[in-house]
Amino acid sequence: xxxxxxxxxxxxxxxxxxxxxxxxxxxxxxxxxxxxxxxxxxxxxxxxxxxxxxxxxxxxxxxxxxxxxxxxxxxxxxxxxxxxxxxxxxxxxxxxxxxxxxxxxxxxxxxxxxxxxxxxxxxxxxxxxxxxxxxxx
Amino acid sequence: xxxxxxxxxxxxxxxxxxxxxxxxxxxxxxxxxxxxxxxxxxxxxxxxxxxxxxxxxxxxxxxxxxxxxxxxxxxxxxxxxxxxxxxxxxxxxxxxxxxxxxxxxxxxxxxxxxxxxxxxxxxxxxxxxxxxxxxxxxxxxxxxxxxxxxxxxxxxxxxxxxxxxxxxxxxxxxxxxxxxxxxxxxxxxxxxxxxxxxxxxxxxxxxxxxxxxxxxxxxxxxxxxxxxxxxxxxxxxxxxxxxxxxxxxxxxxxxxxxx
Numbered sequence: 001x002x003x004x005x006x007x008x009x010x011x012x013x014x015x016x017x018x019x020x021x022x023x024x025x026x027x028x029x030x031x032x033x034x035x036x037x038x039x040x041x042x043x044x045x046x047x048x049x050x051x052x053x054x055x056x057x058x059x060x061x062x063x064x065x066x067x068x069x070x071x072x073x074x075x076x077x078x079x080x081x082x083x084x085x086x087x088x089x090x091x092x093x094x095x096x097x098x099x100x101x102x103x104x105x106x107x108x109x110x111x112x113x114x115x116x117x118x119x120x121x122x123x124x125x126x127x128x129x130x131x132x133x134x135x136x137x
Numbered sequence: 138x139x140x141x142x143x144x145x146x147x148x149x150x151x152x153x154x155x156x157x158x159x160x161x162x163x164x165x166x167x168x169x170x171x172x173x174x175x176x177x178x179x180x181x182x183x184x185x186x187x188x189x190x191x192x193x194x195x196x197x198x199x200x201x202x203x204x205x206x207x208x209x210x211x212x213x214x215x216x217x218x219x220x221x222x223x224x225x226x227x228x229x230x231x232x233x234x235x236x237x238x239x240x241x242x243x244x245x246x247x248x249x250x251x252x253x254x255x256x257x258x259x260x261x262x263x264x265x266x267x268x269x270x271x272x273x274x275x276x277x278x279x280x281x282x283x284x285x286x287x288x289x290x291x292x293x294x295x296x297x298x299x300x301x302x303x304x305x306x307x308x309x310x311x312x313x314x315x316x317x318x319x320x321x322x323x324x325x326x327x328x329x330x331x332x333x334x335x336x337x338x339x340x341x342x343x344x345x346x347x348x349x350x351x352x353x354x355x356x357x358x359x360x361x362x363x364x365x366x367x368x369x370x371x372x373x374x375x376x377x378x379x380x381x382x383x384x385x386x387x388x389x390x391x392x393x394x395x396x
Contacts, residue, residue, distance in 0.1 A: 021157065021161045024161045024162070024164065024165035025161060025164055025165065027165070027168045028164055028167070028168075092283055092284055092285055093281060093282070093283045094281070094282050094283070095279070095280070095281045096279070096280045096281075096282075097277065097278070097279050097280075098277065098278040098279070098280075099277065101276060101277070102156070102160060102277070105152075105156055106156065109149055109152050109153055109156065112145060112148070112149045112152075113149050115145065116142055116145045116146055116149065119138065119141070119142050119145070120142055122138075123138045123139065123142060126138070
């Protein structure tokens with residue numbers, strides 16, 4: 001029950017952050033077609049993975065979902081931002097935004113998240129493998 | 138193991154918050170950047186080149202400075218050969234600041250005519266490539282480019298030299314009157330002079346004349362060159378060699394047959 005509540009609260013907080021951030025980004029959606037759909041898809045999958053990770057906390061699957069979350073960020077960034085060179089054309093005007101630095105930082109942070117998940121998984125398995133002290137009554 | 142994992146988690150969270158907050162605020166502040174373009178001015182500079190000047194005002198009401206604001210214009214002929222290029226760079230526009238710059242282009246018509254004299258006689262078009270670049274918050278490069286064409290009006294459109302009219306002057310010479318007409322489709326006034334050399338059908342020069350001409354932009358010019366020719370040298374046909382001299386460009390001689 002506690003896990004479900006925690007997962008719900010985390011999901012809600014993530015959605016509120018998205019909602020707040022989107023209010024700032026919404027003027028750009030008029031300029032960049034498909035921006036809202038792209039961000040919504042990302043947030044939806046991210047929240048699902050986060051909730052699943054929370055629901056499975058205390059098991060090895062939690063770390064699988066956390067690693068999947070980090071890999072998902074890397075893959076989605078690469079695919080949606082086309083390597084960081086984000087461009088579109090309107091009539092005879094073309095706009096190019098160079099987000100490579102942003103993508104590189106996001107990748108590094110995602111890799112850090114992935115490393116953290118791997119370390120957590122190792123730590124989890126390590127704890128499981130350690131012999132427990134027998135209590136003598 | 139627990140402490141390093143926790144430290145990685147804290148550091149990752151901190152950097153994610155910073156990255157997202159910075160990205161969102163930089164994107165949001167982009168809408169508070171205003172670009173105002175003033176009335177373009179054209180004229181002639183000291184080197185007798187046409188200049189085009191466009192005042193640009195940038196108002197940065199965003200959260201961050203703008204770096205490397207750069208406007209580049211490239212004008213090319215219909216084959217893509219560059220005629221002129223101009224660039225304006227403002228290294229930093231601080232937040233809350235309003236900066237006005239002048240984007241200047243100079244244009245030597247002589248260069249254009251060296252490449253293709255059709256621009257003198259036939260209406261055509263020139264290709265313009267505009268690129269505006271800046272660095273949002275001095276770190277995110279943004280570049281906008283546009284290609285378009287502008288009509289080019291020929292300054293000597295439909296240039297024609299009429300048949301010479303002769304009237305008696307004395308026993309050895311005629312007074313020749315040669316009508317000249319054209320339409321100035323260019324965006325500038327044409328002022329200068331035109332010289333005519335008249336040759337008969339055996340290639341002997343029979344006369345020479347010059348007249349001043351002033352043709353306002355988008356106006357028709359009708360005039361005449363008067364000069365004296367040897368009666369003995371006049372033949373029913375031959376050729377004129379014309380030269381045009383103006384502060385903007387010189388052209389000629391070009392050959393126009395008569396008769």
